[in-house]
Amino acid sequence: MxxxxxxxxxxxxxxxxxxxxxxxxxxxxxxxxxxxxxxxxxxxxxxxxxxxxxxxxxxxxxxxxxxxxxxxxxxxxxxxxxxxxxxxxxxxxxxxxxxxxxxxxxxxxxxxxxxxxxxxxxxxxxxxxxxxxxxxxxxxxxPIVPEFPGSDLAITSNDIFHLDKLPESILIVGGGYIACEFAGIMNGLGVKTTQYYRGAQILRGFDDEARGLVSDEMCQAGINLHLGTNVIEMAREGDKIRVKATNGDEALFDQVMYATGRxxxxxxxxxxxxxxxxxxxxxxxxxxxxxxxxxxxxxxxxxxxxxxxxxxxxxxxxxxxxxxxNGNPTSPDHELIPTAIFTQPEMGTVGLSEEDAAKQEPIEVYATSFKPMQQAFAGRAQRVLMKLVVSQATRKVLGCHIVAPGAGEMIQLAGIAVKMGATKEDFDRTVAVHPTMSEELVTMKTPVRTA
Known part of the structure; x- marks a missing residue:
């Protein structure tokens, strides 16, 4: 045919x-x-x-x-x-x-x-x-917005690029990377930013220590983050949107953006x-x-x-x-995919979180958190995190988690090593590039904990 x-x-x-x-x-x-x-x-x-x-x-x-x-x-x-x-x-x-x-x-x-x-x-x-x-x-x-009274007043990430004017205040609903990225963006552009997430901590599925640091720093930067909180109903009030929340809050916002799922x-x-x-x-x-x-x-x-x-x-x-x-049956490889989240601070991750690794086998955790030189000198106190999750049995690096400016750039390169099956000793054998933030990945000598 x-x-x-x-x-x-x-x-x-x-x-x-x-x-x-x-x-x-x-x-x-x-x-x-x-x-x-x-x-x-x-x-x-x-x-x-x-x-x-x-x-x-x-x-x-x-x-x-x-x-x-x-x-x-x-x-x-x-x-x-x-x-x-x-x-x-x-x-x-x-x-x-x-x-x-x-x-x-x-x-x-x-x-x-x-x-x-x-x-x-x-x-x-x-x-x-x-x-x-x-x-x-x-x-x-x-992106989808769940059905609730007034849900038609919400915008999604699709709409945010096309706003006629920058709102003075915005509520962002959701705790995934899209919600968190836009909270950082809006806050940085000078918009009064509130974020509601119904869960106990943002960035579910990512390493607990890393997402905890991102959450802390977002709050430090002035984002009004409410965990365990969801919207009950919304109604138009003049030019604004009145939002009733499960935590008892009622507030007015210029825009409400939903990033709760796709x-x-x-x-x-x-x-x-x-x-x-x-x-x-x-x-x-x-x-x-x-x-x-x-x-x-x-x-x-x-x-x-x-x-x-x-x-x-x-x-x-x-x-x-x-x-x-091409007659060459090929299955796409979904293992050990490095990824970056452009929150502020940025996060890069490859492999298993500490929690997932510990469920699988005995591990050692190497981690350090510090204030980077460039920001510390300027008196801005954003902390960074460098973390390796290592198998006790094979010494392989099972996960690498970075929260820092430029984390996305760093994790691309760390991802090569982790994908190749590098061990903690391979990292240790690599000479540090000084002074950089990423040198900490190759200078951590003793585990902070085992699990």
């Missing part, structure tokens, strides 16, 4: 675009459909604009630091309009790059929503149908009609090769809810092409 295409990709984010380009580069005839903007969550409404906002928000503290170092400079005001204009231009530029990458790879792209009508056919929103030997779903995820974009894709199974959160269920229960249909990235990170979606896309087009 002849098909219009060898591969049809649904979704123009990082994973889908990479898979389409690589398959086309190998000689396959490829098409891709995207209903919104090319670049997906990461480029358009996630990592990239968020990191630019983190950079913008960090300058507020630099003026005071510069004064402490002898610079005669005065703080000015932050101009949201000037920043927002540049941000939008940058996202337009990046989207153009994504479109060109597809075009130059020979991928035919459709600005349309696509859904499956049978195991080898997709229907576009203009009613046209395209057939393909293989179909790859890479539709990503979206859902896979797998509705209305025609999956049910083909018998493609979905999980409890609505994610598409796939095997280790990203294949669904229908042999011609695969799925990668956040829509599969495995590890929801951009570089992971890209790797899954590469593994899919190896498996399907």
């Amino acid at each position: 002849s098909f219009d295409y060898d591969l049809f990709v649904i979704g123009g984010g990082s994973g889908g675009v990479r898979a389409a380009r690589v398959a086309a580069g190998g000689g396959a005839k490829v098409a891709l459909a995207e209903e919104d903007r090319y670049g997906g969550t990461c480029v358009i409404r996630g990592c990239v604009p968020k990191k630019l906002m983190v950079f913008a928000s960090e300058y507020s503290g630099m003026v005071e630091d510069a004064q402490a170092y002898g610079w005669d400079i005065q703080p000015g005001a932050f101009n949201w309009d000037a920043f927002k204009g540049k941000l939008e231009a940058e996202l337009d530029r990046l989207e153009g790059i994504y479109r060109n990458l597809l075009k130059n790879s020979g991928v035919e792209s459709f600005d349309a929503r696509a859904k499956l009508v049978d195991t080898h056919t997709v229907e576009l929103s203009d009613g046209s149908r395209k057939s393909a030997k293989h179909i790859l779903i890479a539709t990503g995820g979206r 859902a896979p974009n797998a509705d209305d894709l025609g999956l049910e009609g083909l018998g493609i199974e979905r999980g409890r959160k609505g994610e598409i269920l796939v095997d280790e090769y990203s294949q669904t229960g229908v042999p011609s249909v695969y799925a990668i990235g956040d829509v599969t809810d495995r590890v929801n990170l951009t570089p992971v979606a890209i790797r899954e896309g590469m593994a899919f092409v190896e498996t399907v087009f």
Whole structure:
């Protein structure tokens, strides 16, 4: 049977675009459909604009630091309009790059929503149908707001980049990394920032000591963090939103942003009609090769809810092409993924938390916390943490956790060592780079505790 295409990709984010380009580069005839903007969550409404906002928000503290170092400079005001204009231009530029990458790879792209009508056919929103030997779903995820009285007044991370004006006050609901990152951003931009999280501590799933330090420093920086707290109801009051909370508080905010969870974009894709199974959160269920229960249909990235990170979606896309087009069955490796959280202070982590490692085997913990030289000299007292979790039996470093300025940059390199299976002695054999914060990772001689 002849098909219009060898591969049809649904979704123009990082994973889908990479898979389409690589398959086309190998000689396959490829098409891709995207209903919104090319670049997906990461480029358009996630990592990239968020990191630019983190950079913008960090300058507020630099003026005071510069004064402490002898610079005669005065703080000015932050101009949201000037920043927002540049941000939008940058996202337009990046989207153009994504479109060109597809075009130059020979991928035919459709600005349309696509859904499956049978195991080898997709229907576009203009009613046209395209057939393909293989179909790859890479539709990503979206932030969701739970239903409660007044929930329609909340914005999500998707909306925060497009605010007409910077609010004077904001409530951020959630305790995951997105909520915590935006609390730091808004606080740094001079917005009066309150954060509610229903759990006992923010950043659930990360190392307890590391997340405890991030939480402490966020509070020190002026974020009004309420743990064990949730919203009961919200109502419009003039230009503001009145929020009633479970802790008895009632307060007015200019904006309320929810970052309490994300859902896979797998509705209305025609999956049910083909018998493609979905999980409890609505994610598409796939095997280790990203294949669904229908042999011609695969799925990668956040829509599969495995590890929801951009570089992971890209790797899954590469593994899919190896498996399907290069005859080399490849399973994406989800072990020991280094990751950074751009909170303030920043956190980098790879491997197991102290708690998870201790459940698995006897461990030693090496950790040090101190005030870094640059900030200590300026009189700003943000603490940093360098921590290694080590197996007593094999001496392997099972986890590395860094809370410090530049933690993301450090963890990328530490991640190589941990992925290679480095032992504590390998770290110790490495000469320290002095004076740096990261040298502490190779100079810790005695464990602070065992478990």
